[in-house]
Amino acid sequence: MKTHAWIVLLALVISARGQQQQTDSRASESFTVIRAGSLIDGKSDKPRHNQVIVIHGNRIESVTDAANAKIPAGATVIDLSAATLLPGLIDSHTHIFLQGEDPAQGGYDVNILNAPLALRAARATVAARRALEQGFTTLRDVETEGAGYGDVGIKQAIDQGYIPGPRLFVSTRAISTTGGYPLEGYAPELDMPKGAQIVDGPVEARKAAREQLDHGADWIKVYMTHRSWVGKNGELVSQPTLTVEELHAIVDETHGWGKKVACHAYGGIGLHRALDGGCDSIEHGLDLDDAAIAQMLKQGTWYVPTISAYYHDWAPADTPAGQRDRLRVSLHEPSFKKALKANVKIVFGTDMGGIPWTEPIAQEFSRMVELGMPPMDAIQCATSRAATMLDMDGKIGVLAPGAFADVIAVSGDPLRDIKALENVQFVMKDGKVFKTGSSQ
Numbered sequence: 001m002k003t004h005a006w007i008v009l010l011a012l013v014i015s016a017r018g019q020q021q022q023t024d025s026r027a028s029e030s031f032t033v034i035r036a037g038s039l040i041d042g043k044s045d046k047p048r049h050n051q052v053i054v055i056h057g058n059r060i061e062s063v064t065d066a067a068n069a070k071i072p073a074g075a076t077v078i079d080l081s082a083a084t085l086l087p088g089l090i091d092s093h094t095h096i097f098l099q100g101e102d103p104a105q106g107g108y109d110v111n112i113l114n115a116p117l118a119l120r121a122a123r124a125t126v127a128a129r130r131a132l133e134q135g136f137t138t139l140r141d142v143e144t145e146g147a148g149y150g151d152v153g154i155k156q157a158i159d160q161g162y163i164p165g166p167r168l169f170v171s172t173r174a175i176s177t178t179g180g181y182p183l184e185g186y187a188p189e190l191d192m193p194k195g196a197q198i199v200d201g202p203v204e205a206r207k208a209a210r211e212q213l214d215h216g217a218d219w220i221k222v223y224m225t226h227r228s229w230v231g232k233n234g235e236l237v238s239q240p241t242l243t244v245e246e247l248h249a250i251v252d253e254t255h256g257w258g259k260k261v262a263c264h265a266y267g268g269i270g271l272h273r274a275l276d277g278g279c280d281s282i283e284h285g286l287d288l289d290d291a292a293i294a295q296m297l298k299q300g301t302w303y304v305p306t307i308s309a310y311y312h313d314w315a316p317a318d319t320p321a322g323q324r325d326r327l328r329v330s331l332h333e334p335s336f337k338k339a340l341k342a343n344v345k346i347v348f349g350t351d352m353g354g355i356p357w358t359e360p361i362a363q364e365f366s367r368m369v370e371l372g373m374p375p376m377d378a379i380q381c382a383t384s385r386a387a388t389m390l391d392m393d394g395k396i397g398v399l400a401p402g403a404f405a406d407v408i409a410v411s412g413d414p415l416r417d418i419k420a421l422e423n424v425q426f427v428m429k430d431g432k433v434f435k436t437g438s439s440q
Contacts, residue, residue, distance in 0.1 A: 029057035031075035032431065034085065034407060035066065040414070042087040042383035042398040045376060047415065053085070055405040058431035062401055078433075080409045080426060086379065087399050088137025088166075088406030088429060089421070090386035091361060093283055093304045095353025096124040096131075096139070096154065097147040103313060109183055112146040112193055120147050124154050127357045128165030132434055134361050135408035135424035138167040138386075138396055140349075142221045142262055142283065143174035146195045152216035164434060167406075169218040169390055171262065173197040175208050175250065176223035180241035196223060202249035205242065209253040220254045222247060222279070224263045225270035230323050236287050236331055240270035247277030260391075262304075267292075267331070275301065281389065283349070286310070286328050288335040293342050302389045303344045305336050307367040309351035336371050346373075347389050348382035362421040365414075375415045405431040 032055040039051040041063065052069035054061045062069075071077070097120050101107045106114070115123075124147075131139055144150050151170035158165040174196040183192040197212070199205045209220050224247070225238035242250075247263075254261050255278075263279035265271040267287025274282060275295045281302035285292075288303075296303065310328050315321035339346060350364045368378045387397030396404055407428040412420030427435040 031056055031061075031072040032078065032405075033069075033071055033075045034078045034428075035081045036083070036085040036409075037081045038084040038413070039063070039399060040084065040086045040376070040379060041400060042380060042387075043400070047084070050081075051085075053399060053407065055407075055431055058405055060399060060401055060403045060405050063399055078426075083409040083411055083425065084413055084420070085399065085407060085409050086135075086414070087383045087397050087403070088408055088427070089135050089362075089382045090138040090140075090348065090390070090397055091131065091136050091350050091352065091382070092140040092281075092347045092386050092389065093306050093349025093351055094127075094131070094139045094141050095143065095145055095351070096127040096141050097144045097150055098353030099123055099127070100312070100354060100356030100359075108145075108195070112183060112195060117147060117150065121150055121153065124150065125157070125163050125165070127353065128154060128158065128163065128168075130357045131166050131352070131361060132164055132427060132429065133424075135410075135421070135427050136166055136361055137406040137408070137427070137429045138169070138390070138392075140169040140171075140219065140262075140386075140390065142171045142219070142264075143196065144172060145353075146193055148173060149215050155216075166429070167396065167404075170216065171219040171221040172212045172215060172217040173208075174221040174223065174264075175199055175205065175212075175242075176226065177241045177246070180223055180226045180239070199242075199246065202245050205246040206249040206253045209250045213254065213257050213259060217259070219259060220250060220261045221283075222250060222261060222263050222274075224265040224274040224277075224279070225268070228266055228324060228328070229320065230327055234327075236267060236324070236327050238266040238268050238270055238287070240268070240273060242273065242277075244273050244277045247273060247279070251278040266328075275299065281347075284309075284332075284351075285335060285339070286332045288339060290338075293338055293344060296339075296344050297342060300345065303339050303346045304349035305332070305339070305346065305368075306349045306351040306364070307332060307336060307371070308364045309354045312355055333371055336368075340371070340373055345385065345389075346381055347386045348378070360422040362419075362424075365418045365421050369418045375418045378418065379414065379421075405429075 034053040036051040050066040155168040176196045181196045228238040231237040260280035262281045263274035264283045265274040314325040383397035409426035410420045414420040
């Protein structure tokens with residue numbers, strides 16, 4: 001009996017110590033309280049007013065009406081009662097290793113041939129900071145354009161606190177086929193570097209996916225179309241790249257790792273191969289026909305339209321390239337509208353990097369709203385819906401208990417003027433305030 005009593009006593013002591021350690025740990029993490037004038041939580045259809053967000057460490061503990069809020073003792077209080085608060089925004093299609101290279105200065109080729117990797121990494125660091133400054137606390141960065149696994153390094157530097165930046169989901173090198181990616185147009189006897197990893201055949205395709213996943217890819221990015229031009233009947237023709245068999249190998253391997261595949265596809269044969277091969281997201285989708293939309297709905301494929309990117313760097317109107325550039329836009333707009341009407345799962349993506357990082361990332365919101373998407377839907381495309389695509393439901397893209405404390409604020413009402421999101425005044429990521437004051 002004595003032995004039993006000692007065991008019970010010991011268990012009580014251990015339990016008490018554990019509870020004390022939990023209490024001490026909880027006390028050691030700071031509380032932050034944010035008072036919100038209006039709050040868009042990323043999921044609800046309507047905003048709420050006069051709210052209080054209680055943050056413990058890097059997580060949201062509660063979101064309540066101000067009248068019922070309980071303010072923890074010693075909490076840091078941030079008064080944003082004159083602002084509109086939103087979850088940190090998510091851009092699901094960026095390239096931090098591109099800088100919107102000016103065609104007049106050599107464009108894409110100079111980026112790979114002239115810029116040392118250290119310079120490209122430094123510029124990517126600035127791009128990541130620019131995104132965070134503008135309220136984008138998460139990016140899905142869809143390939144490094146010849147910079148290898150540099151995105152994995154930038155992600156590690158952010159996660160380890162060496163540089164400021166968004167939470168990154170990276171896809172490393174991307175995959176295409178022979179004849180399916182720059183650099184191009186050089187003497188055939190020269191073995192030029194490529195912006196993506198080149199494969200031919202299902203075996204090489206699967207091996208490339210394995211290599212990229214093994215080296216830290218969160219997503220695999222594939223190019224299902226390459227060059228595009230105006231066809232003899234005035235249609236947009238997009239050169240297909242991977243076969244369905246090659247893509248099947250990549251998708252099968254990637255899904256086996258619990259990861260997803262993003263497919264760059266403009267339209268035509270390559271787009272339908274992407275869907276037949278089981279891609280998880282269609283990037284750009286300039287020319288969506290009814291069959292493609294029906295298949296996307298059936299398969300639950302995500303659509304990342306990147307509308308703004310196609311209004312940049314148009315060639316002169318009287319050139320083949322200029323005619324192609326204008327045709328892309330004239331097809332893209334009705335494709336987006338059809339997808340929206342059909343309730344295809346749309347998420348926000350910009351192709352920043354193709355667009356200079358000096359431009360506002362949030363310009364994409366205006367394009368989406370101009371084409372018929374309600375402002376709240378556009379915001380949800382960059383918050384809770386993007387989080388779902390990234391398998392981060394409830395963790396990012398929402399202001400709700402248990403979510404990471406990614407919070408931004410704007411002075412206006414983005415539901416009345418979506419351009420308010422181009423002037424983010426307050427940014428908190430992971431419970432730490434990164435920015436206060438108007439954007440530069």
